[in-house]
Amino acid sequence: xxxxxxxxxxxxxxxxxxxxxxxxxxxxxxxxxxxxxxxxxxxxxxxxxxxxxxxxxxxxxxxxxxxxxxxxxxxxxxxxxxxxxxxxxxxxxxxxxxxxxxxxxxxxxxxxxxxxxxxxxxxxxxxxxxxxxxxxxxxxxxxxxxxxxxxxxxxxxxxxxxxxxxxxxxxxxxxxxxxxxxxxxxxxxxxxxxxxxxxxxxxxxxxxxxxxxxxxxxxxxxxxxxxxxxxxxxxxxxxxxxxxxxxxxxxxxxxxxxxxxxxxxxxxxxxxxxxxxxxxxxxxxxxxxxxxxxxxxxxxxxxxxxxxxxxxxxxxxxx
Numbered sequence: 001x002x003x004x005x006x007x008x009x010x011x012x013x014x015x016x017x018x019x020x021x022x023x024x025x026x027x028x029x030x031x032x033x034x035x036x037x038x039x040x041x042x043x044x045x046x047x048x049x050x051x052x053x054x055x056x057x058x059x060x061x062x063x064x065x066x067x068x069x070x071x072x073x074x075x076x077x078x079x080x081x082x083x084x085x086x087x088x089x090x091x092x093x094x095x096x097x098x099x100x101x102x103x104x105x106x107x108x109x110x111x112x113x114x115x116x117x118x119x120x121x122x123x124x125x126x127x128x129x130x131x132x133x134x135x136x137x138x139x140x141x142x143x144x145x146x147x148x149x150x151x152x153x154x155x156x157x158x159x160x161x162x163x164x165x166x167x168x169x170x171x172x173x174x175x176x177x178x179x180x181x182x183x184x185x186x187x188x189x190x191x192x193x194x195x196x197x198x199x200x201x202x203x204x205x206x207x208x209x210x211x212x213x214x215x216x217x218x219x220x221x222x223x224x225x226x227x228x229x230x231x232x233x234x235x236x237x238x239x240x241x242x243x244x245x246x247x248x249x250x251x252x253x254x255x256x257x258x259x260x261x262x263x264x265x266x267x268x269x270x271x272x273x274x275x276x277x278x279x280x281x282x283x284x285x286x287x288x289x290x291x292x293x294x295x296x297x298x299x300x301x302x303x304x305x306x307x308x309x310x311x312x313x314x315x316x317x318x319x
Contacts, residue, residue: 003050010042018062036066037087038317051246089265091317094310096235096262103231106185107192114196122204128197137201146207147214151282159278166222166270170229174263177233180240184233191226213291214284218277220298225266225273228306232262269302
């Protein structure tokens with residue numbers, strides 16, 4: 001879109017917003033926050049397509065005034081956090097859903113490689129998962145409880161340990177983007193191969209359904225969010241490789257901030273996954289319908305928040 005058309009399309013909204021701020025009118029703080037989200041979207045668009053323009057300078061100034069107005073009138077500790085997950089992040093993430101697809105595609109390809117490799121060479125799983133893990137799992141299978149490894153340890157300790165470890169893996173996937181998307185791609189690829197080898201190991205022993213019913217209880221969110229963390233790293237990595245109209249330094253700073261915001265969004269989901277693994281997964285003898293319900297709800301939560309909801313919210317504010 002040409003700059004003139006962009007200004008013509010939005011100027012009435014900007015002028016009305018500017019008057020509400022400069023005249024210190026009693027605008028509802030929640031409405032002000034909604035308008036601010038629209039403004040920041042326009043600002044991000046202008047930064048991308050009209051750098052060094054007067055439009056960008058104007059929107060920067062207006063956004064700064066709006067920011068001061070919002071945080072003078074709203075309680076930071078409560079409403080800011082709610083606003084981030086309810087409005088700010090979903091609106092922001094819409095522009096990075098394409099990168100999420102590529103992150104998922106790479107992970108899926110790696111998983112397929114893990115499956116094919118293990119099908120053709122059963123010793124491949126030992127190379128990927130290690131002899132200790134494989135031997136312990138074989139012992140559990142011989143004892144009639146293939147997923148007994150998820151029942152060891154205390155519930156709360158497992159919850160904390162798993163949550164911290166998952167967040168650490170996600171941070172590593174993001175940080176690897178510093179060496180461009182190749183670093184994050186390697187993390188996604190290695191985890192995908194591991195996943196494919198893991199499930200094929202159970203398939204070769206006719207235990208795929210039994211293992212899946214238990215492991216996907218927590219794995220649905222856990223694996224999904226690792227892919228999302230990979231998206232965060234690729235956003236940062238691509239900012240180095242493809243700076244577009246920005247200098248490479250400016251592009252990297254922007255990409256790092258965007259990626260960090262994506263990473264932060266995953267923390268509640270890792271906590272949920274850790275809770276499920278610590279307190280629920282150990283009950284592998286639960287009815288199949290209950291396990292499938294938990295798995296289905298977990299998948300629906302991820303798909304809605306990271307795919308459907310950002311689209312709905314952006315359409316709402318674009319109209």
